[in-house]
Amino acid sequence: xxxxxPKVRLSDQFTVGAxxxxxxxxxxxxxxxxxxxxxxxxxxxxxxxLGEWVIRTACQQLQKWREQGxxxxxxxxxxxxxxxxxxxxxxxxxxxxxxxxxxPKNLELELTESMLMADADQTIEKLHSFRALGLSxxxxxxxxxxxxxxxxxxxxxxxxxxxxxxVRDLGSNSDDNAIVKATxxxxxxxxxxxxxxxxxxxxxxxxxxxxxxEEVQGFFFARPMSSKDFSLYMKNEASNTxxxxxxx
Ligand code: C2E
Ligand code: MG
Ligand code: MG
Numbered sequence: 288x289x290x291x292x293p294k295v296r297l298s299d300q301f302t303v304g305a306x307x308x309x310x311x312x313x314x315x316x317x318x319x320x321x322x323x324x325x326x327x328x329x330x331x332x333x334x335x336x337l338g339e340w341v342i343r344t345a346c347q348q349l350q351k352w353r354e355q356g357x358x359x360x361x362x363x364x365x366x367x368x369x370x371x372x373x374x375x376x377x378x379x380x381x382x383x384x385x386x387x388x389x390x391p392k393n394l395e396l397e398l399t400e401s402m403l404m405a406d407a408d409q410t411i412e413k414l415h416s417f418r419a420l421g422l423s424x425x426x427x428x429x430x431x432x433x434x435x436x437x438x439x440x441x442x443x444x445x446x447x448x449x450x451x452x453x454v455r456d457l458g459s460n461s462d463d464n465a466i467v468k469a470t471x472x473x474x475x476x477x478x479x480x481x482x483x484x485x486x487x488x489x490x491x492x493x494x495x496x497x498x499x500x501e502e503v504q505g506f507f508f509a510r511p512m513s514s515k516d517f518s519l520y521m522k523n524e525a526s527n528t529x530x531x532x533x534x535x
Contacts, residue, residue: 288312289344290511291362293520294482294504297496302524304361306397306504307345308511309337329369338370339379346387346394348514357521363395363425371402377416384420391421397448398424400432407438418443425482430470440477447474451485451505457494464494471498 288311294304311319328334342364349362370376384391396417403410403426414424425446426434430453449470456463467483474481483495486505495503509520 288513289341289348290513291348291517292504292511293509293517294363294502295508296502297500301528302360302521303502304363304395305517306363306365306511307341307348308365309341310511325367329367332369334367334369335373338367338373339383341365342380343383343387346383346389349389349393350387351514352518352521355518357518358525359393360521361393361395361423363397365397365427366402368399368402368405371398371413372405377413377420380417380422381420384422392423394422395446396422396424397427398444399427400429400434403442404433404435404438407435407441411441411443414443425480428484430466444479446480446482448504449481449483449500451483454483454485454491454495454505455487457491467495467500468498471500475499 288309289307290310291305291307293302294306295301296303309321309325311321311324313319325334328337345362345364349360353359366376373379380394380396383389384394403414417424423445424443425448426442426444427448428450429447431450447470449467453463453467453470457467458464471481480501482502482504483491483500484504486492486495486503486507488507491505492503492507512520
């Protein structure tokens with residue numbers, strides 16, 4: 288099943304996007320974390336059909352929300368290493384976009400540094416093909432992988448996602464404060480959007496606001512939830528907004 292976690296824009300606290308996160312509800316073992324089964328799916332090759340299912344399901348869901356009249360959001364999907372190396376990946380994504388009618392500007396792919404750096408030259412070409420489809424690209428878990436700042440400006444990416452390990456001790460660990468502050472400043476001068484992951488409390492949020500972080504994602508705002516719950520969440524947000532407008 289896919290769950291969806293809101294991404295919130297800090298300037299007005301609106302939900303402007305969501306990340307699709309896979310869940311496996313096992314009949315005996317209960318909920319199994321993707322951190323446990325994605326690596327196995329990678330090893331066995333099952334990640335290819337699974338990854339295609341994720342992209343198709345996410346796009347179908349995005350269209351359903353649109354039909355239900357929810358405000359337009361962008362939805363991001365995680366790619367895995369093996370999936371990224373798949374030769375017909377770009378064609379597959381193009382096919383799913385066509386089939387579901389999703390506006391490519393509302394779809395984002397999340398890639399990690401290690402995936403991008405595995406074969407940097409080939410990566411650039413592939414990223415350009417994705418961009419030609421009209422979708423956007425982000426680097427997930429930024430700062431935790433094997434990365435090259437020189438490549439950062441060569442890769443046609445739009446967003447950096449600051450890993451939650453840097454967000455966890457914001458406010459109490461001055462090293463993490465410095466890293467997050469510098470990452471946001473660098474992203475801004477490279478014209479990249481920046482989003483902080485794993486925001487769990489108000490003090491982390493205040494530090495991020497102070498550094499002019501654009502967007503946040505984390506339990507402080509909402510946990511990943513089923514498509515049905517996400518739909519209710521957006522309905523709630525819309526009615527709260529219209530109530531507060533009426534008060535004004
Ligand atoms: P990720 O892409 O970095 O996703 C963010 C993870 O952080 C999610 O874990 C999310 O539930 C968790 N998270 C969000 N906010 C908070 C917070 O405030 N505090 C804490 N402690 N955690 C927070 P999840 O859903 O267990 O996913 C783990 C990883 O599994 C993902 O990390 C991603 O790398 C991978 N994954 C998930 N879904 C997919 C998928 O459809 N395809 C592929 N290839 N990988 C996936
Ligand atoms: Mg992600
Ligand atoms: Mg991440």
